[in-house]
Amino acid sequence: MTAVSERQQLxxxxxxxxxxxxxxxxxxxxxxLNLGPQHxxxxxxxxxxxxxxxxxxxxxxPVMGYMHRGYExxxxxxxxxxxxxxxxxxxxxxxxxxxxxxxLAAEKLMDVEAxxxxxxxxxxxxxxxxxSNIGLFLGEMGLQLGAMTAAFYAFRDREFVLNxxxxxTGGRFHPNFDRIGGLKDDLPKGWxxxxxxxxxxxxxxxxxxxxxxxxxEIFQARMRGIGVIPAExxxxxxxxxxxxxxxxxxxxxxxxxxxxxxxxxxLDWHVWxxxxxxxxxxxxxxxxxxxxxxxxxxxxxxxxxxxxxxxKVPRIIKVPEGEAYxxxxxxxxxxxxxxxxxxxxxxxxxxxxSASFNNVSITPWVxxxxxxxxxxxxxxxxxxxxGDIDR
Amino acid sequence: xxxxxxxxxxxxxxPTDDLRAGVLAAFESELGDxxxxxxxxxxxxxxxxxxxxxxxxxxxxxxHKFGFSWFDxxxxxxxxxxxxxxxxxxxxDTPLAEKLNQxxxxxxxxxxxxxxxQLLARVVDVRNRHxxxxxxxxxxxxTMTMPTWTKxxxxxxxxxxxxxxxxxxxxxxxxxxxxxxxxxxFEGFPLRKDYPLxxxxxxxxxxxxxVEPMPGEEPGEDEETEAEGEA
Amino acid sequence: xxxAIELAYWQQTIVKSIAVLICxxxxxxxxxxxxxxxxxxxxQSRLGPMEAGPHGQxxxxxxxxxxxxxxxxxxxxxxxxxxxxxxxxxxxSVLLVYVVVPFGPDAYFTNIDVGxxxxxxxxxxxxxxxLIAGWASANKYSLLGGLRAAGQLxxxxxxxxxxxxxxxxxxxxxxxxxxxxxxxxxxxxxxxALGNPYILTQFFGFLIFLVAxxxxxxxxxxxxxxxxxxxxxxxxxxxxxxxxxxxxxxxFASVGAFGAxxxxxxxxxxxxxxxxxxxxxxxxxGPLILFTKIIVIAGIIFFVRFTYPRFREDQLQKVAWTVLxxxxxxxxxxxxxxxxxx
Numbered sequence: 001m002t003a004v005s006e007r008q009q010l011x012x013x014x015x016x017x018x019x020x021x022x023x024x025x026x027x028x029x030x031x032x033l034n035l036g037p038q039h040x041x042x043x044x045x046x047x048x049x050x051x052x053x054x055x056x057x058x059x060x061x062p063v064m065g066y067m068h069r070g071y072e073x074x075x076x077x078x079x080x081x082x083x084x085x086x087x088x089x090x091x092x093x094x095x096x097x098x099x100x101x102x103x104l105a106a107e108k109l110m111d112v113e114a115x116x117x118x119x120x121x122x123x124x125x126x127x128x129x130x131x132s133n134i135g136l137f138l139g140e141m142g143l144q145l146g147a148m149t150a151a152f153y154a155f156r157d158r159e160f161v162l163n164x165x166x167x168x169t170g171g172r173f174h175p176n177f178d179r180i181g182g183l184k185d186d187l188p189k190g191w192x193x194x195x196x197x198x199x200x201x202x203x204x205x206x207x208x209x210x211x212x213x214x215x216x217e218i219f220q221a222r223m224r225g226i227g228v229i230p231a232e233x234x235x236x237x238x239x240x241x242x243x244x245x246x247x248x249x250x251x252x253x254x255x256x257x258x259x260x261x262x263x264x265x266x267l268d269w270h271v272w273x274x275x276x277x278x279x280x281x282x283x284x285x286x287x288x289x290x291x292x293x294x295x296x297x298x299x300x301x302x303x304x305x306x307x308x309x310x311x312k313v314p315r316i317i318k319v320p321e322g323e324a325y326x327x328x329x330x331x332x333x334x335x336x337x338x339x340x341x342x343x344x345x346x347x348x349x350x351x352x353x354s355a356s357f358n359n360v361s362i363t364p365w366v367x368x369x370x371x372x373x374x375x376x377x378x379x380x381x382x383x384x385x386x387g388d389i390d391r
Numbered sequence: 392x393x394x395x396x397x398x399x400x401x402x403x404x405x406p407t408d409d410l411r412a413g414v415l416a417a418f419e420s421e422l423g424d425x426x427x428x429x430x431x432x433x434x435x436x437x438x439x440x441x442x443x444x445x446x447x448x449x450x451x452x453x454x455h456k457f458g459f460s461w462f463d464x465x466x467x468x469x470x471x472x473x474x475x476x477x478x479x480x481x482x483x484d485t486p487l488a489e490k491l492n493q494x495x496x497x498x499x500x501x502x503x504x505x506x507x508x509q510l511l512a513r514v515v516d517v518r519n520r521h522x523x524x525x526x527x528x529x530x531x532x533x534t535m536t537m538p539t540w541t542k543x544x545x546x547x548x549x550x551x552x553x554x555x556x557x558x559x560x561x562x563x564x565x566x567x568x569x570x571x572x573x574x575x576x577f578e579g580f581p582l583r584k585d586y587p588l589x590x591x592x593x594x595x596x597x598x599x600x601x602v603e604p605m606p607g608e609e610p611g612e613d614e615e616t617e618a619e620g621e622a
Numbered sequence: 623x624x625x626a627i628e629l630a631y632w633q634q635t636i637v638k639s640i641a642v643l644i645c646x647x648x649x650x651x652x653x654x655x656x657x658x659x660x661x662x663x664x665x666q667s668r669l670g671p672m673e674a675g676p677h678g679q680x681x682x683x684x685x686x687x688x689x690x691x692x693x694x695x696x697x698x699x700x701x702x703x704x705x706x707x708x709x710x711x712x713x714x715s716v717l718l719v720y721v722v723v724p725f726g727p728d729a730y731f732t733n734i735d736v737g738x739x740x741x742x743x744x745x746x747x748x749x750x751x752x753l754i755a756g757w758a759s760a761n762k763y764s765l766l767g768g769l770r771a772a773g774q775l776x777x778x779x780x781x782x783x784x785x786x787x788x789x790x791x792x793x794x795x796x797x798x799x800x801x802x803x804x805x806x807x808x809x810x811x812x813x814x815a816l817g818n819p820y821i822l823t824q825f826f827g828f829l830i831f832l833v834a835x836x837x838x839x840x841x842x843x844x845x846x847x848x849x850x851x852x853x854x855x856x857x858x859x860x861x862x863x864x865x866x867x868x869x870x871x872x873x874f875a876s877v878g879a880f881g882a883x884x885x886x887x888x889x890x891x892x893x894x895x896x897x898x899x900x901x902x903x904x905x906x907x908g909p910l911i912l913f914t915k916i917i918v919i920a921g922i923i924f925f926v927r928f929t930y931p932r933f934r935e936d937q938l939q940k941v942a943w944t945v946l947x948x949x950x951x952x953x954x955x956x957x958x959x960x961x962x963x964x
Contacts, residue, residue: 033762055766055935065572072557073582076473077591108435146842146932152666218843218931235517236454237546238462251461251517258434258521323501325436325513325525327463338511340468351511353464361549372766373846373934390572 030058035375037066043140044386048363050375057375060367062360067390071352079345080106080180080317087337088174090354091388093136094129096165097330099178102337102350104261105326106180109319109341113261117307118182123262124300125165125177126328127293128195131202132161133331134242134290137383138209141283144380145222150212157205160198167191180317182310192301199294206291214284223280227366227378230277237365238358241333242285243382247277253329260328267299279381286383318345332356332388352391356384408433410522414457415439418524421452427529430501438501440527446510447538449526453514454543459524463513465540465550467530467558471507473584475591506532508558512540512547530560539564557582638731645720646713649878649916650871655682656917657924658874665928685867692863697760700860704758709861709868711751716872718744719879724799726892726908727900737798738786741883742779745838748876749775752847755869756857767856770935771840771847777942778837778844784950785830788957789820789887802891806899821888824957828888830950835880836923837942839873843930844938877920885915 031052037045045066051058071090075083087102088095100122107114114122139154162172167188169175177184213219229239231247244251252271254264272288274281319341327336333355340349359382367375411431418439419426425445430438441449453459508530515523530537539562540547551562552571559580562568570577579586590596629637659681663670671678696702722737724730734740749772756768790796793804808818821828837844848856858869885891892908893899933941 031762033766065570065574068572070581073588077588077596142931146845147930149662149666149928152668156667212929213931216931218933221937222931222934232460233545235460236462236544238464238544240461249517251521256517256521323438334463336463338466338513342472349468351464351466351468353513357549358462358464358546361546365545371934371936373932 033372043384046360046384046386046389048367048375048379050367050372052372055371057367057370057372060364060375062363064360064386064389067386069391071391072350075347075350077346080319080347083347083350084178085174085176087352088176089387090352090391091133091330091332091335091356091385092173093385094133094331095171095174096125096169096177097129097133097328098335099176100126100262101326101328101330101335102339103178103180104328105324105337105339106317106319108324108326109322109339110180110313110317111320112181112311112313114182114311115308116263116305117186118309118311119261120263120300120304121168121183121187121309122178123264124195124297124304125168125175126262127297127300128161128165130293130331131199131290131297132158132165134286134293135161135202135205137286138206138213138283138290141380142209142213142219144376145219147213147216147219150209153205153208153212157202160201164191164195164198167194179310180319181313182308186309192304196298196301199297202294203291206287206294210287214287220280222373222377223283223381224276224278226279226374227370227381228276228278229362229366233365234277234362237362239333239362240355240358241329241331242282242289243333243359245271245273246281246285248273248275253327253334257327260326262328263300264296266303267296269296269299279377282381282383316345318343319347327353330355332383332385333359335388354388354391356386356388357391360384360389410520411437411524414522414524417457418449418452421456422449425449428503436523436525438525438527440503440509440529443528443531443537446528447540447543449528450514450540450543453524453526457516458519459514459516461515461517462544462546463515463523465510465512465547465554467554467560467582468509468511469507469558469582469584470504470509471584475587505529508532508535508560510537510554510560514544535559536561536563538562541565556580559583642717642720642731645723646717646875646878647871649881649913649920650874651682652917653874653877653920653924654685654870655679657920661921661924662928665925689863689867694864695860695862697860699760701758701760704754705860706865708751708755708758709865709872711754712748712872713868713875715744715747715751716875716879718747719876720882722798723879723882723886723912724802724891724908725912726905727799728902729892729905729908730799733797733799736796738790738796738801738883738887741798741879742783742786745876745879746775746779748872752857755861759857759860761860763855764857764859767847767859771857773935774837774840774844774846774938777939778834778946781830781942781946781950782834782838784947784954785827785834786887788824788827788950788953791954791957791961792820792823798886798891801887802893803899805890806893806895819888819890824888824953826949826953827957828884830946830953831884831888832919832922833946834942835884836926837938839877839880839923841877841923841927842932843926845927845932846935846938877923878916881916881919881923882912884919885912889915889919891915 033050033052035048035050037047047063047066049061049063051060069089071086074086078086083102084099087098090098135158136154139150139152142148142150165175166172168185168191169177171177229243229247231244231249234244234247235249239247250271250273254260254262255271269292272285272292274285319339321341321343323338323340325336325338327334334353335355336353338349338351338353339347342348363379363382366378370378408431411433415429415431415437419429422441422445425442425448426439427442428440439449504527506529510526510528510530512526513523514526515521528537537560539551541551541562542564548566549571551565552568554560555562555565555568556570556573556577557580569575573581659670659678671681674680674684696705719741721731722734722741724733752771752775753768756764756766756771759765789801793801795801795804805819810818810822840847848858858866861869892904892912894911897904897907
């Protein structure tokens with residue numbers, strides 16, 4: 001099955017090489033185009049300095065740091081509960097998902113385990129964050145290609161998920177809900193039934209996206225064979241999440257990491273991969289993942305155990321000395337926190353491994369020789385959030 | 392661990408982790424003396440500290456021989472305790488020049504360490520065994536130079552640039568070591584512990600200590616309110 | 623031109639000038655209001671402008687007023703004369719197309735024998751305007767947009783012309799009034815009550831014309847020159863205020879112009895079956911009928927615009943040269959054969 005992508009890849013490269021020969025004979029001078037930092041296509045303040053030859057990219061160099069907030073320095077002066085407020089804002093489309101690996105790492109160091117009900121609700125909110133984040137991607141990919149209608153549908157249907165998150169945590173965007181040892185509050189009454197309805201609606205939304213975009217010939221012509229990333233290259237750059245699964249690597253931290261106390265092993269779900277590794281594959285994998293996430297939420301809601309929502313933790317949280325690293329499968333990829341603790345009220349050093357940082361580091365490699373419109377397509381299909389790159 | 396029951400002589404056995412023990416053994420057999428220390432937390436994680444000269448070889452072994460094909464991250468840890476504390480006592484924790492060169496006790500973490508800076512990297516075998524290994528290495532204090540990983544793991548490019556600009560560790564063999572996040576003219580290495588957090592220096596953070604007691608409270612009840620945290 | 627009242631020639635000229643301005647502005651305004659503000663909003667499950675006037679009907683006035691009072695900006699490095707000239711060129715080319723469209727048996731600006739030929743030729747002047755705008759803006763994005771536009775507009779001229787040739791063969795004349803007459807008087811296999819609107823017999827020609835028109839108007843899926851998410855606004859990036867408004871009006875007015883041409887050639891123009899071809903009241907009713915047909919065609923164009931993603935430049939050219947042109951040649955061949963046979 002990888003033969004399809006290889007052939008496409010070779011054809012594509014041969015096509016670019018043929019064009020490049022013609023351009024060299026005409027001796028056109030390269031033009032340097034600055035994509036961003038204010039640009040409708042880059043989601044946020046990413047700047048890419050692109051050297052063009054006609055409409056083909058000779059070299060691409062992302063310049064980032066426009067949103068660098070210095071989190072790794074800021075957390076050194078904060079206590080653990082205060083850190084949670086900060087790290088909410090790394091990936092702001094699925095904020096709850098940022099807190100989870102940090103809290104799990106701190107719990108690992110404290111040797112505290114949150115009660116099962118808290119773990120299940122954590123997973124529900126985690127998957128809801130995934131649905132809302134990737135649901136937006138599905139519509140917004142169309143926007144990057146020119147079909148703006150799809151983006152509006154995504155925003156409309158995402159509102160329902162955000163309403164559910166707000167009903168539990170009180171915040172649509174930055175819930176700040178996870179605590180070491182459990183969660184802040186329990187679920188409100190009637191939330192479970194409403195969420196099931198919302199999940200059904202999101203599944204219909206995904207079907208709508210499939211009808212509108214996936215089958216569209218123009219969409220396919222713009223996405224197939226564009227930005228092919230072979231699995232080995234992707235792995236050595238550290239791509240994660242749907243990006244690497246779209247290159248054929250069957251790896252999902254939720255299923256493969258046996259360390260996580262989250263209850264994924266008690267559920268019946270499927271990991272989606274695609275052999276091609278092009279932009280269309282990345283879109284398709286994310287589409288399937290969204291549907292899968294809605295089914296996971298349904299199963300979690302059905303099997304939710306009762307019990308306390310918070311374990312016994314002291315009032316003033318002091319994490320014992322040690323180092324721990326927890327990585328989870330966030331919507332954007334693999335996100336992890338390496339906590340170095342010296343027994344203080346706050347961490348000594350936290351290394352935040354954010355998914356988009358590695359995902360975007362592949363752009364100089366993948367953007368060589370593509371056309372300017374394809375630059376937009378590839379960037380959009382890699383799907384990054386600026387807060388995730390710049391931390 | 393062992394129960395108070397005097398009749399049984401068994402203690403709860405230390406859980407064995409054959410997978411990680413095997414990884415550790417493989418590294419030790421290939422690198423020999425270069426493996427300075429290691430720490431294995433069963434069913435949790437594995438840390439291996441290698442010597443600085445073997446840093447590149449370790450990467451090659453990990454990727455080509457042991458199958459750790461996925462590059463997670465590469466960063467550094469500065470083990471010097473912060474001379475400014477947590478910026479909580481404005482009188483004490485000001486960044487006076489005298490404070491910066493005081494001697495301190497170097498307490499390093501898991502798998503030990505001998506120098507102030509340590510490189511920390513993680514690679515994972517995602518295809519077969521689903522296991523990851525943390526690799527640490529002491530950065531020599533005098534040269535602050537380490538070999539680069541970019542020839543083995545292409546993704547290390549940006550991580551090494553970030554480590555250089557934040558800590559000042561040069562990577563030998565890196566194609567273009569320039570600023571990643573910070574503007575080009577920036578001076579200093581921000582994540583080092585002796586680089587002060589300037590906003591806290593300029594203005595004391597109101598979240599630490601109540602400068603004014605809550606109505607109805609007396610001053611001296613700060614401890615309670617601080618312990619409440621921001622939860 | 624026969625009027626109920628006698629006007630001197632200079633008075634007729636003034637009336638015609640005002641009429642052509644109304645001709646351009648009325649469709650532009652109607653389309654912006656109806657399709658851009660409301661239809662696209664409803665398609666995208668939002669309401670659109672609601673504040674200005676009842677249900678936002680006065681938004682158009684607000685937009686025009688806003689554009690008028692904006693600062694007159696010319697970028698420092700831009701070629702000032704060319705920069706200022708470009709929007710007027712494009713508006714002029716649209717005005718010139720309306721001049722040959724017949725609105726009624728006697729309601730036309732001029733009745734040229736090579737009407738459709740003239741209309742297609744004159745609509746190509748806008749390419750020059752676009753190129754000038756792209757170059758004179760001294761902005762790399764505009765240059766990219768302008769070059770893309772030049773390639774695209776020239777490429778899609780051919781399928782449009784070839785699609786029209788089929789109509790001309792069937793009607794036997796290039797005169798637009800004559801084409802309307804031929805559709806009114808024609809018969810389909812002897813059944814004459816409905817006339818012979820060429821959409822039925824020239825269905826493929828109609829489709830090719832619509833696709834080519836979509837490209838000529840730089841609407842999605844052919845809006846590479848103005849690809850919003852890539853090159854901000856293409857050749858229009860540096861324009862603001864009144865000049866941008868001119869570009870805008872030109873864009874929507876040209877939708878009306880091509881819609882008028884399509885309605886005249888394929889849908890029967892100002893004539894509806896059952897009405898008298900020569901009566902004087904048709905001079906009043908004809909424009910209304912034509913306007914309705916223009917709205918239908920513009921509706922199709924805008925519906926496609928808000929639904930589809932956009933083609934890449936080379937895919938666009940491939941579609942034009944390898945798909946549309948051969949199809950239109952086959953169409954001509956078939957039309958000519960059938961015309962001789964039947």
